[in-house]
Every structure is written in structure tokens, then in C-alpha cells.
Amino acid sequence: MRTIAEINDKIHQHTVVAWTVEELKTKVNEIGVSKAFQQVDVICTGTFEPMESSGAVINLGHTDPPIKIRQCWLDGIPAYAGFGAVDLYLGATAMAEGETNVEKGGGHVIEDLIAGKSVHLKAIGQKTDCYPRASFENTITKDTINQFYLFNPRNLYQNFIVGVNGGDRELFTYLGSLQPRLGNAVYSNPGAISPLMNDPDLQLIGIGSKVLLGGGIGYVAWEGTQHFPLQKRLPNRTPIGPAATISLIGDAKQMNPRWVRGCYFHNYGASLMLGVGVPLPVLREEVIRFCAVQDSEIVAPVIDFSIPRRVRPTFGLVTYEQLKSGRIKIEGKLVRVAPLASIYLSRQIAEELKDLIMNGQFTLTEPVAPIPQERSFVPQDQRNSPLTLE
Known part of the structure; x- marks a missing residue:
């Protein structure tokens, strides 16, 4: 067992060992879980993806x-x-x-x-x-x-969906353009390097946890909107679809536009590409086992957007290893796949976080409270009012 205080002492003394989560996965394959645990203090994860439930508080x-x-x-x-x-x-x-x-x-x-x-x-x-x-x-x-800070109600989706279009016309969605007759597939989560995939039960990340938000210091403020930790999970505890989310806050005056970029999805609307780095303190050996998860061991559901309902039909589950190959098979047809998340920039922000920790410029914080693990997902259906169709 280790403590965050002990890890912070190492950071101040410049003796801390930090690895990116990809380095950790490679090390586990080489030396095993126990030896990796003995060597590393912090695992650095990161993602750069659209996070449209974001915004800025401004006092003029x-x-x-x-x-x-x-x-x-x-x-x-x-x-x-x-x-x-x-x-x-x-x-x-x-x-x-x-x-x-x-x-x-x-x-x-x-x-x-x-x-x-x-x-x-x-x-x-x-x-x-x-x-x-x-x-x-x-x-x-x-x-x-006076003040200019990001206060984001929903960031860091723990897994998400793969969007396809089984209909006859092009669809313009929050995943971008989906071509008709299964012409393409789009996913948004970076998979096994994604922060919350490596802490599946949120045992390390809690309210008050410090993160690298947009290149500056940020904190976990609360559970995120649409937080759904009760999503079905595989034996390795990773969810099979959209699950946990967290709310983040941070001083935008200290951020870097490299990691905060406005974007636009054709015929859908504006959004924000946001880079977030999350350090995972290696407090016990179990942390290593969870962080060793591979793209071949996590899945996402393939959802047909041509059905205009809240609950859409699915073509089953695919692994992130299949998604990152660039092709998946749907009903016997090979479908090309593209990510919305930048795998390259996700790696870069994890590297930036690692450098800050190793140089003594980023310490860890103890969560002041855990993220709730019993939240159900409540849909908004009409109650006690006549049904209207538009």
C-alpha cells in the first residue's frame, strides 16, 4: 500500500516514477503486474475528444x-x-x-x-x-x-457508442456525418488509454481530484450529468456502453489553446475539443491490474442512428482493437471506421502530464468524497400529459 502523501513527497524530491498508461501496459507484458507495481508511482492517462457539455463562467x-x-x-x-x-x-x-x-x-x-x-x-x-x-x-x-474558468457539467465519458446509419440518407449527428446503408462508422472514445477505462470503479478519481484540464490545473467538481455507473460491465469491470461521467472545473486563464479548440459538426452544430490528463496514483497492486487492460478487452455498442428514437437498435458489440483496425464487420459487410478522439493528442497530453509530475510541477490531491456508484439513468418521458408528435 502507498499513500498520496508519500507519492507527493517523491514528486517534491524528484524521485517519483511516472509512466503513461501505454508505457504501463507494455511494462506489464514484459515484467508482470507485481514488478510493475514495485517500480511505478503514478500512471498518466489522457484524452483529446469532443466534450460538448462544457462551458465557461465569466465575470466581466x-x-x-x-x-x-x-x-x-x-x-x-x-x-x-x-x-x-x-x-x-x-x-x-x-x-x-x-x-x-x-x-x-x-x-x-x-x-x-x-x-x-x-x-x-x-x-x-x-x-x-x-x-x-x-x-x-x-x-x-x-x-x-475578472474570472474566466471552465465549468463543464459532463466530461470524460467512461466508454461511449459507435454510430452507424442503416437508412437511405446521410445523417448529420454529434458523431459527425454517418453515410447511408452502413457506409461508415464513427466512435469517440480513445479506448484503453481513456482515463476512466483505467479506473473502472472510480476508486482513485473522486471529488477534488486534480487533473490537467486544457493544459492548466483543474479539479473534479462533481459527478457528471448522465452519470450512469450501473451500466452493464465485463468481468474486467469495464462498461459495455456509456457509463460514468465527471464534472470538471479549472482556471481558463491558465489554459493552452492547443488543448481547448472550438469545432463544428456539419449540419449538427458547434462543440469543443478538449484535452484532459488524469493521473492515477498507484496505491495498491490492483491499480496495475486495472490499468493493464487492452483494447482487445473492452467493447462498445454499434448503434443505428437511422431509427429516430431514444433507444436505438444495436448491431452488437465490437472491441476497440477492431475499431482501431479501421474496419469492422456488420452483418457480413466490412465497414470503414474513424475516431473522433485524437489518439495522437491523447497520448501527447498524457506525456505532458507525466513530464509535469516528473519535474515536480504537478502534485496529486486526495479526493474529499467519492463519485457515487449507484446512480441510475432516468429518461424524460411524458407524464400526465397528452402525447404529441412533431
């Missing part, structure tokens, strides 16, 4: 005379202003109104602010005795506002 600072903002736009993208007078929340998927800049969304504005670029602010206020100003326009940067 008060104007003179003061304004109580009720409507606001940042570079034409609407931000939610239902908080305090000059507090805003800019969602990653917020889109410009009308037909102009249709491929720009909140994620792009967040990226621009992180990069130090100027953003146009337009605000409409509710006039009161203490907030007499009716409107305000200005140009802002991350250095001319």
Missing part, C-alpha cells in the same frame, strides 16, 4: 454606471446572463443567431479568449435603481475580465 466586472445584464453576446454568440449582474455562462454548443457565422459557436469563443484574442461584447441590461445602464458594448480579453 462592473461598468460605470452599472448594468444588470439580461442578454449578452460574445462575438455574436449568446451567453446566458441569468446569474448576477455581470456573470455569464458561455456554453460550448451555443450558436450565433441567424445565418451569419453558422459554423462558429461558444467553443470557438472560449478558444479565442484562452489564446489571448479580443472578443466583442454586446450586452442589454434591465434598468433598475441600482443598475441604471440599459446597454453596453466593449472589446474584452482574458486579461480585462
